[in-house]
Amino acid sequence: MRATTVAVDDPGPLERFLPEAGLSSAFIRRGEGFITLGEVARFETDRAEAADVWWDEISAQIDHDSEMPGEFGTGPIAVGSFTFDPDRSEERSVLTVPELILGRRGGVSWLTRLGTNHTDCSLPPRGEPVRAPSGLEVLGGSMGEDVWTDIVAEVVSLIRRDEVHKVVLARDLRVRADQPFDLRFLLGRLIDSYPTTWAYLVDGLVGATPELLLRRQGGLVTSRVLAGTVSHDADADPLARAAELARSSKDIGEHEFAVESVAQALAPFCQAMNVPEAPSVLKLPNVMHLATDITGVAKPENSALALAAALHPSAAVCGTPTHLALDIIAELESLDRSRYAGPVGWVDTEGDGEWAIALRGGQVRPQCPDEIQLFAGAGIVADSSPDAELAETGAKFVPMLQALGLA
């Protein structure tokens, strides 16, 4: 297979090139990242490890001609989204090799085209205008709010009996429209309102997540761990809320579980690692999180996708200890998380790439194109209050509800 990469003039907002229908994907933060069109290969699996082996074989067969060799993110890539719990999900994970990639990073834009014999490196046409959803109806979730808070209370008592340390519980909301969703509309709204997050669109999964499972760039690996949350709004004093969060022993404890899980999982893949002692506060329009950026010097043999497979599920979205938390989630949550809270991102032919955690998003399925399932979760620890955790999930639904025009 051949691939050609050329530098192009700044194409403007990348998402404008997405077509309403057809195979496409996007991964954009602060105007940088890429959109893809078409597909030359696709691997549906239930394991990120299997996808990593598949991509390793495919990428070795690509003959790449590039005007910008070695520039991070340019060239052929595979884009994917993986389920939260492959052992218990009906949904398949997917890794695809796009036919065309239009990207921008560090002010430089490029276009990569893959195929067997082509050299057409002209920009694709802009997509049709986006369509706002209409006739929206909130159908509710797979369980009522009171049932969900009862489950939180049950988990709190398991934790107080020392049977488990932390469990992240999620809930869902279904929203129906009177015609199929145009996911580009939701993506565009998220990009505009949440520019510091990673906005993603992969195979019907759309959202804007603040959490980066990992970036592997050259020899360096970075992970942004989030856990510990307060909601805030225009009326609240942001400094007072941030100080409250930074002093909250409940949130600091919850955060430490998440940092520990990522640090432990990453250690075998790194020659050296830096884990800051105290978290900082990350401010988003709807919530603030305690945040820790872990960095390390990666051993060369593991791709970004292999690292994502090793780091997932972190205690930010699952719990501690991992296997117990997974079992408790499966038993009590009564929800197929599908690809919510799983890794979403990309990997290149060198094994560099970025994998975010698919949070603050929703899934549209081909058999129900007029219905979107939104997900939000919260970390439960010994001091959790069920009503506060319910409110926290409410705040985490806000970005998608706003994008839909419902908040």
Ligand SMILES: C=C(O[C@@H]1C=C(C(=O)O)C=C[C@H]1O)C(=O)O
């Ligand atoms: C589970 C979610 O978010 C995660 C849980 C957090 C928490 O419990 O404080 C914070 C950020 C994320 O790691 C979600 O957004 O659905």
